[in-house]
Amino acid sequence: MSRAPASWLALLLASLVLAACVRAPVESTPAPDRDDIAARLQADIDTLADDAMAGRKPGTAGGRSAYAFIERRMGEVGLVSGTNDPGSYWRLPVDLLATEPQSGQLVLGQGRRRVVVPDSDAAVYTPRRRALAFGGPGTGVPVVFVGFGDGSVLGDALAGAVVVMLADSGRDAARREALFRQRATAVLTVLPDAPALARLRAAEERPRLQLASEEQDHLAAWITEAAFADLLGARRWKSLKADAQEASFAPLELNLSVSIEATSDRREFQSENVIGMIPGSVPGSGAVLVLGHWDHLGECAPPEAPDRICNGAADNASGIAMMLELARRLKAGPPLARDIYFLATTAEEPGLLGIRSFVKDPPVALSGIVAAFNLDMMAVAPEGSAVGFIGRGQDPALDAAILAAIARRGRKVGDQSLADSFLQRQDGWALVQAGVPTVLLSATYGTRSVLDPFLATRYHKPSDEAAAVELGAATEDLLLHEDLIRQIADPARYPAKDSARP
Numbered sequence: 024m025s026r027a028p029a030s031w032l033a034l035l036l037a038s039l040v041l042a043a044c045v046r047a048p049v050e051s052t053p054a055p056d057r058d059d060i061a062a063r064l065q066a067d068i069d070t071l072a073d074d075a076m077a078g079r080k081p082g083t084a085g086g087r088s089a090y091a092f093i094e095r096r097m098g099e100v101g102l103v104s105g106t107n108d109p110g111s112y113w114r115l116p117v118d119l120l121a122t123e124p125q126s127g128q129l130v131l132g133q134g135r136r137r138v139v140v141p142d143s144d145a146a147v148y149t150p151r152r153r154a155l156a157f158g159g160p161g162t163g164v165p166v167v168f169v170g171f172g173d174g175s176v177l178g179d180a181l182a183g184a185v186v187v188m189l190a191d192s193g194r195d196a197a198r199r200e201a202l203f204r205q206r207a208t209a210v211l212t213v214l215p216d217a218p219a220l221a222r223l224r225a226a227e228e229r230p231r232l233q234l235a236s237e238e239q240d241h242l243a244a245w246i247t248e249a250a251f252a253d254l255l256g257a258r259r260w261k262s263l264k265a266d267a268q269e270a271s272f273a274p275l276e277l278n279l280s281v282s283i284e285a286t287s288d289r290r291e292f293q294s295e296n297v298i299g300m301i302p303g304s305v306p307g308s309g310a311v312l313v314l315g316h317w318d319h320l321g322e323c324a325p326p327e328a329p330d331r332i333c334n335g336a337a338d339n340a341s342g343i344a345m346m347l348e349l350a351r352r353l354k355a356g357p358p359l360a361r362d363i364y365f366l367a368t369t370a371e372e373p374g375l376l377g378i379r380s381f382v383k384d385p386p387v388a389l390s391g392i393v394a395a396f397n398l399d400m401m402a403v404a405p406e407g408s409a410v411g412f413i414g415r416g417q418d419p420a421l422d423a424a425i426l427a428a429i430a431r432r433g434r435k436v437g438d439q440s441l442a443d444s445f446l447q448r449q450d451g452w453a454l455v456q457a458g459v460p461t462v463l464l465s466a467t468y469g470t471r472s473v474l475d476p477f478l479a480t481r482y483h484k485p486s487d488e489a490a491a492v493e494l495g496a497a498t499e500d501l502l503l504h505e506d507l508i509r510q511i512a513d514p515a516r517y518p519a520k521d522s523a524r525p
């Protein structure tokens with residue numbers, strides 16, 4: 024489970040009213056031995072959350088041992104390749120880019136005056152190792168002031184220019200993107216004051232990990248209004264700013280020389296999503312996807328802490344362990360009509376990167392996936408806890424099947440607003456956005472009295488250790504998934520929607 028984003032989008036999920044919930048008889052399979060299930064889950068959690076895997080951070084030796092272990096276990100439980108690529112049996116490579124700003128300098132000049140703007144008034148960033156831009160008189164590169172606009176009125180005329188824009192909270196990132204799409208060489212944003220610059224620094228100077236394919240190869244600078252006005256002259260700045268407010272405002276060239284330079288520590292590396300499958304007995308009838316993230320945070324405690332490794336036992340060794348046990352049980356039972364895919368994703372913690380890579384280049388048509396089940400932080404709640412239902416309200420047929428399965432297992436649905444608040448913080452969100460009906464069913468998110476103590480004491484801390492996991496509700500959640508997936512894998516019991524094109 025990833026951190027809460029800084030700003031939450033208001034979520035309005037239509038809550039569906041379940042008209043009537045008919046109790047279907049529980050299938051007449053022998054009662055599974057819960058102690059055996061719990062023992063198998065614990066064994067895989069022990070391995071994945073061992074200090075030997077050093078917190079399973081992508082791009083580290085511990086991360087590589089984690090997915091090597093999952094591959095071996097996928098083979099042991101009887102899965103076959105899910106990559107659809109004869110050159111790669113289990114792995115779907117994910118190209119990642121880690122960057123951390125190192126240095127930056129903004130120099131402005133007008134007439135004979137030349138000013139190296141101090142760090143207290145300016146900041147410059149690039150994801151490149153080193154980036155440099157010059158503009159203004161004598162350089163052949165125009166410095167263009169676009170005010171509160173995005174320069175789109177200029178179109179291609181902006182190519183190569185250094186652009187100066189006025190900050191307009193909430194719209195700046197999109198405007199900057201638009202300017203770079205028009206091939207601006209660099210963008211200098213004028214911020215209202217020093218606190219705004221401090222907030223920007225705090226956000227930009229963190230190390231960041233992103234998909235290499237989503238790299239924003241930009242050179243961007245920020246300056247406080249006071250420093251910019253000082254260089255331009257107070258009167259000139261005042262009239263420029265007033266003009267920018269007018270509806271008739273048109274971008275104009277500034278008689279200003281600009282030099283922008285920045286360096287960044289940069290590392291490109293490959294991590295892996297791992298995918299296996301149980302081929303269905305009716306080819307072309309669609310697929311069910313089970314997923315969980317294998318990565319965690321690596322060392323996350325301060326250097327002086329006695330234990331620095333965040334082992335991520337609940338988050339998310341437990342989800343991987345449950346996926347493997349679910350695969351083993353589904354494979355061992357009666358044949359299933361639909362294909363069942365099992366996907367262990369990388370780089371969930373830094374922003375759902377592995378699953379986003381999967382969505383961009385899936386080995387199975389997303390339109391053929393009738394439902395997906397994410398497993399994340401599964402080993403927190405005690406036996407008998409209510410089921411948190413993350414992702415409710417996307418698909419009436421799926422909701423009905425889930426609610427019926429919860430009821431026939433003698434369980435209850437938990438606090439819906441609590442579950443809803445986690446929708447965007449888990450891998451399933453990337454699938455939901457891609458139109459794949461995806462849920463996360465876990466007693467972890469069923470009640471605050473279960474979740475809050477975990478969040479307060481173990482979530483993303485070294486104390487999320489294998490010895491501390493609680494498998495009571497996890498075992499029940501596993502059996503719920505098995506029951507549900509058997510139904511959803513059967514086109515006779517769970518028809519595909521007309522819109523699905525398996």
Ligand SMILES: [Zn+2]
Nearest residue numbers: 024025338372
């Ligand atoms: Zn997490």
